[in-house]
Amino acid sequence: MSEFLSTISEYWTVFRPWLGAALSMLGGFLALVGAIGVLRFPDFYTRLHAASVTDTGAALVLIVGMCLLSPSGLVFVKILAIGIFLFLTAPSAAHAIANAAHTAKLEPVTGRFGSPGENVEEHGG
Amino acid sequence: MNVGTALISVGLLTMLFVIAVAIVRMRNLFAIVMLSGTYSLISAAWFVALDAVDVAFTEAAVGAGISTALMLGAMLLTSRTAKVERSLASLAPLLVCIATGAMLIYATIDLPALGSVTSPVNAYVGAEYLARTESDIGVPNVVTAVLASYRGFDTLGETAVIFAAGISVALLLGFGERSLTASMKDKSGRGRKL
Amino acid sequence: MNDRHIILRVISKFLIPIIVVYALYVQFHGDYGPGGGFQAGVIMAVAIILYSLIFGVPAALEAIPAGFARGLASIGLLLYAGVGIWAMMNGGDYLDYDFLVEEEEGGHAGQHLGIILIELGVLFTVAGAMVTIFYAFAGRVAEIRDEDW
Numbered sequence: 001m002s003e004f005l006s007t008i009s010e011y012w013t014v015f016r017p018w019l020g021a022a023l024s025m026l027g028g029f030l031a032l033v034g035a036i037g038v039l040r041f042p043d044f045y046t047r048l049h050a051a052s053v054t055d056t057g058a059a060l061v062l063i064v065g066m067c068l069l070s071p072s073g074l075v076f077v078k079i080l081a082i083g084i085f086l087f088l089t090a091p092s093a094a095h096a097i098a099n100a101a102h103t104a105k106l107e108p109v110t111g112r113f114g115s116p117g118e119n120v121e122e123h124g125g
Numbered sequence: 126m127n128v129g130t131a132l133i134s135v136g137l138l139t140m141l142f143v144i145a146v147a148i149v150r151m152r153n154l155f156a157i158v159m160l161s162g163t164y165s166l167i168s169a170a171w172f173v174a175l176d177a178v179d180v181a182f183t184e185a186a187v188g189a190g191i192s193t194a195l196m197l198g199a200m201l202l203t204s205r206t207a208k209v210e211r212s213l214a215s216l217a218p219l220l221v222c223i224a225t226g227a228m229l230i231y232a233t234i235d236l237p238a239l240g241s242v243t244s245p246v247n248a249y250v251g252a253e254y255l256a257r258t259e260s261d262i263g264v265p266n267v268v269t270a271v272l273a274s275y276r277g278f279d280t281l282g283e284t285a286v287i288f289a290a291g292i293s294v295a296l297l298l299g300f301g302e303r304s305l306t307a308s309m310k311d312k313s314g315r316g317r318k319l
Numbered sequence: 320m321n322d323r324h325i326i327l328r329v330i331s332k333f334l335i336p337i338i339v340v341y342a343l344y345v346q347f348h349g350d351y352g353p354g355g356g357f358q359a360g361v362i363m364a365v366a367i368i369l370y371s372l373i374f375g376v377p378a379a380l381e382a383i384p385a386g387f388a389r390g391l392a393s394i395g396l397l398l399y400a401g402v403g404i405w406a407m408m409n410g411g412d413y414l415d416y417d418f419l420v421e422e423e424e425g426g427h428a429g430q431h432l433g434i435i436l437i438e439l440g441v442l443f444t445v446a447g448a449m450v451t452i453f454y455a456f457a458g459r460v461a462e463i464r465d466e467d468w
Contacts, residue, residue, distance in 0.1 A: 085334075088330060088333070088334065089330070089334065092327060092330045095326055096327055099323060099324070099327075103323070
């Protein structure tokens with residue numbers, strides 16, 4: 001049993017940096033996807049969703065990747081604290097923006113994509 | 126500075142340039158305030174790339190944090206869009222800016238390389254601060270040691286400037302009690318809630 | 320009544336004490352990492368500004384009165400200048416921290432004490448000045464309804 005645990009811990013120390021690097025690259029890819037979405041989406045609310053993919057998704061995946069790459073326990077705890085803070089505030093920031101837009105009577109674009117808009121009412125979104 | 130750091134610095138500086146051009150060309154003041162906050166945040170990232178973490182921390186906190194909030198508060202007191210400028214009126218300032226910029230770029234040819242050991246910044250007083258902080262002050266962070274102990278007079282002057290700025294804004298714009306008295310007249314007690 | 324903003328109210332009620340604790344962490348760890356009085360003062364002011372954005376400027380004025388913010392700024396600058404005077408009274412130059420306390424040769428107690436005290440002064444002044452400026456801006460604006468945005 002202890003031999004099994006020691007082989008597991010050996011594999012973990014070899015595997016951990018690779019997993020951390022892979023997660024960091026995944027986070028970078030998510031940030032790129034979010035940026036492309038902000039540029040290409042047609043409506044304010046869809047663009048906000050793309051921005052929140054960058055803000056919440058990419059940031060948290062990057063934080064988990066960095067936690068795996070951390071050299072000491074203190075750095076791990078600090079990065080984890082930043083991750084918890086981001087997890088709480090990034091979605092509320094996106095919610096605040098969507099709330100403000102909705103209160104200012106910005107209607108989302110509805111209807112089929114590309115159809116001449118009988119439902120379109122965009123105030124400069 | 127190796128190639129990777131140089132590439133990152135060039136990329137960040139290009140983004141700063143694009144944001145500056147966007148700020149100048151826009152007329153919607155709300156968007157301009159938000160872009161200036163983004164400008165401060167990318168400057169903070171550039172300072173981290175240059176290994177100046179204290180400066181980056183202060184820039185992120187002050188520029189991207191509180192300066193954006195205060196500029197938004199100031200913008201509420203004025204209007205939402207900037208006035209239109211006649212393009213002919215900005216010809217003379219453009220020529221002055223181009224002349225000054227050209228002179229400054231010509232002067233940078235003589236500057237020492239970034240981070241070189243023999244430059245006057247790093248060789249004389251700077252090297253002595255780094256060598257003597259351990260024995261004189263005993264504080265691990267040399268930036269705090271220089272700021273608080275070796276150059277304490279300058280920090281006293283900075284603190285006095287911040288104090289003077291706060292007091293002068295309060296004298297010019299009022300002490301902030303008007304909103305409280307206005308809401309006390311309204312008996313239901315509703316304030317300026319979001 | 321304001322159920323539209325319930326998420327922001329709950330999150331900020333949870334986070335504002337954490338921001339204040341973080342400001343104190345940055346203040347007292349300025350000796351060992353990036354930080355110090357300026358950053359800590361700004362972060363403390365940001366916590367107060369967040370409170371006033373979510374719960375209204377009158378509520379914030381009840382929690383941190385404008386006179387208190389002004390007084391705090393003044394006390395910070397007086398603290399900083401007072402450390403210099405204390406060093407002069409003990410026989411050294413102005414703001415010479417080696418003369419603050421009696422210590423043996425080569426000891427750093429005076430320097431540590433001096434740095435902690437002046438960073439505290441900087442924290443008070445920066446936080447007080449930023450909150451005063453915010454109250455000066457926010458206190459003049461007419462009540463803007465949400466639809467006007």
